[in-house]
Amino acid sequence: MVVINFIIQNILTQSAIIIALIALLGLVLQKKSFGTVLTGTFKTLLGFEVLSAGSTVITASLTYFGKIFQHAFHLNGVVPSIEAINGQAMNTLGLGNEIAFTFLGIFIVNIIIARFSPWKYIFLTGQALLWMSTMTVVGGKICGFNTVVTVVLGSIIGGIFAVAMPALAQPFVRKITGNDAIALGHFCTVGYLFEAGAAWIFGERGENKHSVEDIKLPKALEFMQDTYLSVAVVMVPLYLITAAFAGPKWAGVGTTNYMVESFLQAVQFVVGVYVLLAGVRLLLGEIVPAFRGIAMKLVPDAKPALDCPVLFPYSPNAVILGFVTTTIGTVIGMFLMPVMGLAVILPGMLTNFFAGGTAGIFGNVVGGRRGAIIGGVLHGLFITLLPALLVVALQSLGFVNASATDSDTIVAALMYAFIFAPILKAI
């Protein structure tokens, strides 16, 4: 009894171990060799710890940034980063267990829906599933659900999203790729549909529709070649400008010059993202292949929903235009949100590139050049509004100066905050 109690209280409460055990389950189900099971399980454990280390670095940097932004502008400045939200949820808020079980649950619900319904989509982007499980668990906590309800409801909602989002995007994907072989598995689909809708209203139609691909775009975005450089290009000036307004009293630490300190803190943020994403890769490196192998065997006629770069080759100019126009939209949104009484949401370069770029393809295919340009700017505003709506709920749970990014995961969390929670209160 003492041993069982020890295991329950000291081992099974550790998120790193729970996640490692899920990976172990997947590897055993695939009848992998003992050595592979052992190394795979350990790598997953290691991944969680690396992710946590990255999260600690990001949180420290964001705490500093939140403080100087408050003193500089007397406003709540929030960095949109799903990585930071995931890291804080797993690490600081101790939601790792729920997130791990929900991640597994989403996989299972996705397979069940694909197996027994006409919607054969299997969501293969592991990282996006991790973000979705994070946000449904956060939603469960917003509503005050216990662990079991949080995991079960999160699995069902996440599983439905994993099928519904590729299904909703598929008419556009068919048009873009020219066939029906693959689907899009990226939880920014609400944003893509929003841009498609905007492009349909404001874009070109019929014979007047001119594709972005027919024009030659300037190639002057060298910094986007490197993921971390692209984060630094935004974060360093943001920290420096904010520190300049805050002054040495708030931005300085010890004897270090306040501008130097803010520069180093911005670099720390980039380092944190680097470490955290390395942890995510380690963490998912064993779980995802194991479970997608199982999914494919159970649903052999599955339509794989793949990450957004799958569409880039079909419309590369639209990706660049989508990135630029979405960034313009997010910059406008940054100034607009406080006017609406919401938090200042700073532009997030990674989201602007991947989600903005893919949204650009949707805008172009529906409304040509004009559709992509107007739709892109509106998309930027849309993906700034969504995290702004979530800020109050996130901060009430203890999240530090960050909000989520991927629009579908935000919509899922907003469903909890704006639909489930009021219903529960009313009952």
Next chain:
Amino acid sequence: MTKIADFVMGDDAMFGFNKKKKVEFTNAKELTSKEIENLIIRAANLKKEISEANADDEKIKLYEDLGTVYVKLNQTDNAIFAYEASLKIKEQFGDAYNVLLNLYEEKRKIAAVAKDDAEIQKWIGKTDSLLDMSKRVLRSNMF
């Protein structure tokens, strides 16, 4: 089926999309023995031209032509080899990427029906590599 379900499942009429315009990816029609014979000769000639070609651009074009011939002959493995050889010389967007994405998916489906886990992982892994390439090419095209 409801209108929403129609939209999701395949009615592309909204947004002005026309489903009938769908690109035919593989040549499904039955080939005559004469056509097969011509294609085999064409493949042999292309292989010879590849071995004699010096310029990369020329080789890329020849490998892609060879891939197209193999797709028509329904020789998927050979087609994959040819298109992969083209991308090995130079990573770029175009036919090789588009066709490989579909051929990998065909092979993945066959592996899934056969419940062959190693093959499933192999073809999903290759698809992942294509996505990585997509990111690399887009970024290198941006300056």
